[in-house]
Amino acid sequence: RNMSETSIASARASVMIYDDVNKKWVPSGSSAGVSKVHIFQHNFNNTFRVVGRKLQDHEVVINCLIARTLKYNQATSTFHQWRDSKQVYGLNFSSRDDADAFAKAMNFAVETL
Ligand SMILES: CC(=O)N[C@@H](Cc1ccccc1Cl)C(=O)N1CCC[C@]12C=C[C@@H]1CC[C@@H](C(=O)N[C@@H]3C(=O)N4[C@@H](C=C[C@H]3C)CC[C@H]4C(=O)O)N1C2=O
Numbered sequence: 766r767n768m769s770e771t772s773i774a775s776a777r778a779s780v781m782i783y784d785d786v787n788k789k790w791v792p793s794g795s796s797a798g799v800s801k802v803h804i805f806q807h808n809f810n811n812t813f814r815v816v817g818r819k820l821q822d823h824e825v826v827i828n829c830l831i832a833r834t835l836k837y838n839q840a841t842s843t844f845h846q847w848r849d850s851k852q853v854y855g856l857n858f859s860s861r862d863d864a865d866a867f868a869k870a871m872n873f874a875v876e877t878l
Pocket of ligand 1: 836840846847853857
């Protein structure tokens with residue numbers, strides 16, 4: 766987060782990464798827990814990224830650019846996921862309202878790129 770970015774969504778979610786080898790979801794970062802996850806829009810260069818920090822110790826557990834080609838999958842009303850070139854991210858939202866607001870902003874970002 767820096768002065769040239771604006772948050773267009775913030776949601777509480779536990780951030781997970783899919784472990785392709787063991788075929789299971791693992792918490793992103795050093796331990797499981799709820800994070801505050803933002804979508805930041807860069808004020809000048811029309812880029813967007815997802816940044817999430819653990820509520821407890823502010824560890825950055827996700828920091829990924831939103832590509833124009835991103836396919837955002839709302840697998841359930843509170844678990845959404847997407848891939849980038851390296852990994853699959855999953856957000857297990859604390860509430861349906863947070864999930865809906867985040868998805869709306871994600872769709873705006875992908876459509877704007
Ligand atoms: C074409 C493609 O890439 N498809 C991807 C999905 C996708 C589609 C389109 C665009 C992008 C992407 Cl990303 C795919 O299917 N993927 C991406 C990696 C993982 C997965 C592959 C297999 C497993 C089988 C079960 C399923 C799963 O993880 N379901 C969840 C689940 O088991 N959990 C999570 C919560 C709820 C459930 C919904 C919380 C923790 C755990 C649990 O409930 O304990 N899977 C997937 O989603």
